[in-house]
Amino acid sequence: MSDLLWPGDHRAGDHLTDASFLHATIAVEAAWLGALVDAGITPGGARADLAGLVTDADAIELARGAEASGNPVVPLVGLLRDRLGTSSPDAARWLHRGLTSQDVVDTALMLGARDAVGAVRRELRAQVQALADLVESHRNTPMVARTLTQHAVPTTFGLKTAQWLTGVLDAYDDVAALVFPVQVGGAAGTMAAAVELAGAAAEPVPTVTDLAVVVADRLGLTPSTPWHTTRTSVTRLGDAAVRCTDAWGRLANDVLTLSRPEIGELSEGAGGGSSTMPHKANPALSVQVRRAALAAPALGSTLHLAAAESVDERADGAWHTEWSTLRTLLRRTIVAGSQTSDLLAGLKVHTDRMATRLADARDDVRAEQRSMAELAGTSATGDYLGAADAFLEAPLARAAGILAKETT
Amino acid sequence: MSDLLWPGDHRAGDHLTDASFLHATIAVEAAWLGALVDAGITPGGARADLAGLVTDADAIELARGAEASGNPVVPLVGLLRDRLGTSSPDAARWLHRGLTSQDVVDTALMLGARDAVGAVRRELRAQVQALADLVESHRNTPMVARTLTQHAVPTTFGLKTAQWLTGVLDAYDDVAALVFPVQVGGAAGTMAAAVELAGAAAEPVPTVTDLAVVVADRLGLTPSTPWHTTRTSVTRLGDAAVRCTDAWGRLANDVLTLSRPEIGELSEGAGGGSSTMPHKANPALSVQVRRAALAAPALGSTLHLAAAESVDERADGAWHTEWSTLRTLLRRTIVAGSQTSDLLAGLKVHTDRMATRLADARDDVRAEQRSMAELAGTSATGDYLGAADAFLEAPLARAAGILAKETT
């Protein structure tokens, strides 16, 4: 899989690709079938290994087949039953019984989302470390603060990076709080088919609703009552992803601004080349991170719209809007996260330029200090850095908490 | 204040109006000035009552004056100083010292947001109660479930309302978790001016960063280090607001669908009239709630974009994008919340129509049951409601938890 139009896409690897999604749908069907057998609802002969029955090579045909019913599970179940055919007629017969297409699509997407979010979280953690290091290293690196593009007063690069860090910590908190629920509801979220099947079991079976717990356990998801038309899990995912790109975009903007040649206070470790100008070292990572930050809010809003447009016991289009939107948003979040980690790892801080600029701008950036001193009847002598240093402690403490927890 | 183009706007009362915002900005200036005096940084003579110095009548002039500097605080401070003039020259002299415009705008917006969110939370709580009652009342009200607009299998109106309830509970959780931080950072988030002033105080003063805690306490906000360019508090507010309208839009869609005359299973308590057709009883509340749900995601995305486009120590436009967007989003959320509460309070459930429909559709909605029974070798006899009843417990328990907590 290539994506020439979203450079860096390869960083998202197999996350939420068609192949991964297909694999996840089969894992869902297998977990459910296994649960039916284990519960004694389905005869032991229905136990079958579904792995390998359907492969990437089937994806094109399945994608075409998905249109008739509006989702890829209908043709997938058909294909699995065909292939189980003679080898496991019982499995063919019992496969998918009790589930509905939405159960499989939603659960498979949650599997993909869980893994994607895991990758994002690893990037966030790496950034927390890198940023905490930058904050510590640059506690005493004074520079000009800029507001509305103009020189304001002095600050430190440590405080600037503490602001970046706080954004990343906030994103981390939201990402870490995400939950990935299993979806097992049957045709209309009542599990009626499963209950019907269980009622006929030879032995008393555990409550049918426990089957969803079993399936969640097997798949590593969170048990849940059906959420076919209550899409909070999806919008929270989207919001957390956009919170990430917000934080990264904000810091990329600073790198882009401060690496302008006239400013030159920061530069990317390895700037990107030009197809025609040999001297250029473009801030290519920052540009690509900023790209993601510009595009993400609209994708997040699409997930909200899909949630708001739910209706009945399965929505007539809003649900379908989520799938590809979620894939795009999460893959791009992984890519931007990875690029941001690289950006931070390689960031060059030109403290000399910061110092020179601050010295050159002294008259302007100390104007406020002079007026305060005049007001207070004192003389303006200090660095005028205020509580810049004190403000580093809170984010550093939060960072330390995360780093301690994640390495345990 | 009227809004002919957003019917129901009056339900939002004074929340985040210009008058309220103006009042809040003055409260911020007063809290800060009081803190400076109490800390001994500023002479006691600077203590002054700012209330009433500037009134709604000044809003037009202040709004015009806001353009030159790009925000309304610069002209406000000028006006306050003028009016303090001879009566309290010390107050005029010390007013706003140590703050920057963004401190005042952000803190005032957080005051407005806190109150607006309080109103939203009260609506959510009322809805939790109303929905829990509906769920309980309609545990045993069977109806046709619909997926992709078509009849699927039986469900209960209790389970449908449990889905609505879950959405409202999720929104409640996010709203209840919101934090409203004070913003006290000075020109570039270092509190340099305040430190400069404190350094000249006759007596040793508490650490200057404690001043932000004092101000937060006086205003009923949460203490925080400066967050001029880390806008998580704003995007979380926006996300929670959109989560509310998602939940309400979703249930309004059901009311709109089920109150179509051909379906007639629900109707609004008091339908809206027509300017020309005497017989019509339009689902006017649902229409207006749906309107809010359609518009909210784009507003939420604008807040994310503003966060992502932050740069330097104060952003050059992104910050300014937030203010009006936040006001519009929060006011509309209050309106939609209040309309949803009324909608639920007055909702008429036509259980006879539900029963008749289910009976008429029996052949279709029992098709799955027959194939399950055939598979299991049994006869399809029950109601085919599966675990519909069991699925009510989790949301009811969550509801009970909230209702218990909020009345304590």
Add this chain to the structure above:
Amino acid sequence: MSDLLWPGDHRAGDHLTDASFLHATIAVEAAWLGALVDAGITPGGARADLAGLVTDADAIELARGAEASGNPVVPLVGLLRDRLGTSSPDAARWLHRGLTSQDVVDTALMLGARDAVGAVRRELRAQVQALADLVESHRNTPMVARTLTQHAVPTTFGLKTAQWLTGVLDAYDDVAALVFPVQVGGAAGTMAAAVELAGAAAEPVPTVTDLAVVVADRLGLTPSTPWHTTRTSVTRLGDAAVRCTDAWGRLANDVLTLSRPEIGELSEGAGGGSSTMPHKANPALSVQVRRAALAAPALGSTLHLAAAESVDERADGAWHTEWSTLRTLLRRTIVAGSQTSDLLAGLKVHTDRMATRLADARDDVRAEQRSMAELAGTSATGDYLGAADAFLEAPLARAAGILAKETT
């Protein structure tokens, strides 16, 4: 009316305020009533002057009343009939007959939009003039071109402003092509009521559909068949407005970048002040224009969503989403347009800084030239400005065409 949270809002004057909208709705009712009388459908005694019957003082009450029916026309018609009461019982009786609420709201919004767009068009024209002057003045002002934030090759400020001009010309073309259709359809877009009334007229009447033409003429709108659920006129309005803010945002970004103190090649005529730092001259107009450009795309998308979500013969929420969105978008477009005109009128171009920068960056920005010369086997001697001058002609010609047409 003030708007403390969108500084500059006063530049939009009365455009699309509640008062203007109210006035427009009455103008629509008056035009229709007059058309009925003139056509002989309604007795001459129904002729009445509606002006002044309802005033701004009624807006709050009407806004409240709008909620019951979901739009402000139902209470407005009620109020007008009450007040016509004894003085003009025939007018009270015939008022609004044949119309539906949507006719009045849509037509009134189109009246407001037409005037707002007129204001925008005047700003665009002024900008075309100002930009054409800048292009001409700076044909020979060389400066460094920047790509991906880094120095690239030389260009001229004339060519940069020609890019700005092209964006403004494109926006002008789209704005000038807008059409503002009258909406006269009756309850479901068939004009059935009007036909019913006309059928009873004493004299043969012109075809009823001509009544819409008459009303359009009286109001200065374009005749149209009913478009209750085909909202192209609204989305084209929105797209054109966003095309404007795109063009202005793009040029404001250049001003913001180039007026950074480290670059200093441009500055606003009158920079905005700071509440605390006396030296600062913030690019306040550019900041506010950029704010509008960041927020507008989401509002434009909301209008598209409203169009896409239309259904039946009147949409159940999507239509209602348009009104306030359109008002906000159009008022902000006027404000941003006016601010951009001022920005261009006062823009200071520091050609000395441009020249110095170009000289300082000579080695880098001529690197491509040297490699081209090496390739061609020549020596790199010229200014390396390529066809910069030639590229000015096309936009200047387009500008001249508009300026000639508009002054005729």
Add this chain to the structure above:
Amino acid sequence: MSDLLWPGDHRAGDHLTDASFLHATIAVEAAWLGALVDAGITPGGARADLAGLVTDADAIELARGAEASGNPVVPLVGLLRDRLGTSSPDAARWLHRGLTSQDVVDTALMLGARDAVGAVRRELRAQVQALADLVESHRNTPMVARTLTQHAVPTTFGLKTAQWLTGVLDAYDDVAALVFPVQVGGAAGTMAAAVELAGAAAEPVPTVTDLAVVVADRLGLTPSTPWHTTRTSVTRLGDAAVRCTDAWGRLANDVLTLSRPEIGELSEGAGGGSSTMPHKANPALSVQVRRAALAAPALGSTLHLAAAESVDERADGAWHTEWSTLRTLLRRTIVAGSQTSDLLAGLKVHTDRMATRLADARDDVRAEQRSMAELAGTSATGDYLGAADAFLEAPLARAAGILAKETT
């Protein structure tokens, strides 16, 4: 290429796939190189056939390589030069000289967009025909009109489809007006490199700016001055695409509503099946069209944001945001267009249900007629269809105009 998460994606075929884009970039390089040779700027030995030098198999490597520079052209040019290596050293040497990466990306995207829009236009034309037929066929098919979900007055299915048709005609007009400009500007839009090269040519060459005309002609695009930072061509494309999905979404909503079993006035030709419920015939095409209409506005707004965020002579992220967004939007537009054409071709109109409903609702839908008759002092006798028939003429005439033109 498969897309399991956007069923129907295969309908977009190769439009704007990585393979197509790669092919287009090579076509651009070839056209430029050929133009240089023909103009005598480049030695004849530089003429080379680039076709087949780089294939789909290279896409993954190129996509990875794209990240370093931020776009895929830098690695593509490197690969082409490598492979031209010994066979055509002159071609390897002269390839891409005078161009910049953005020239190649933008021109290749315009090639892809032109073809995609061609496919969309064919669908629109087919829909114009299908809808004109429906309008004619159902001039005299009365049905209940619905407003705000409730029964209003009578209308005809002909008038409803005329509304659909008008939306499609509006979209057609905007699509047909699109222009696909070539992008040839060199490093910063001055064509300085090309001028430098031409200056050394043995023979006098045509003006260098003519080279862009030659390239445009070869590629079938429209000549243009460089538009690196003036993105109107892209936003107009996006707006037109969303105008299409608006029109299609609007009609799909009617199909979804009217094919609810309780209404049953319309149904899709071949409903989609369920994975578990044998009786269901879901309106699968309408669901998928609606999905596209819900998602498109946000994508269109992203293109506007990218335009608004342009800066300098090449934007630092905004430009990069466009590529994938445009691909997704255009492919989905083709898919939705094709699905809509199928939907219309197979649409089943249940005139008996329409007639029965209208008869059943007679008392309600004639209420307005009775009050009009009372007002006019007549008796309410007719069909109360007003000018429904007359309103068909305008859209039918527009349709005829398009159909005549397109078949010529």
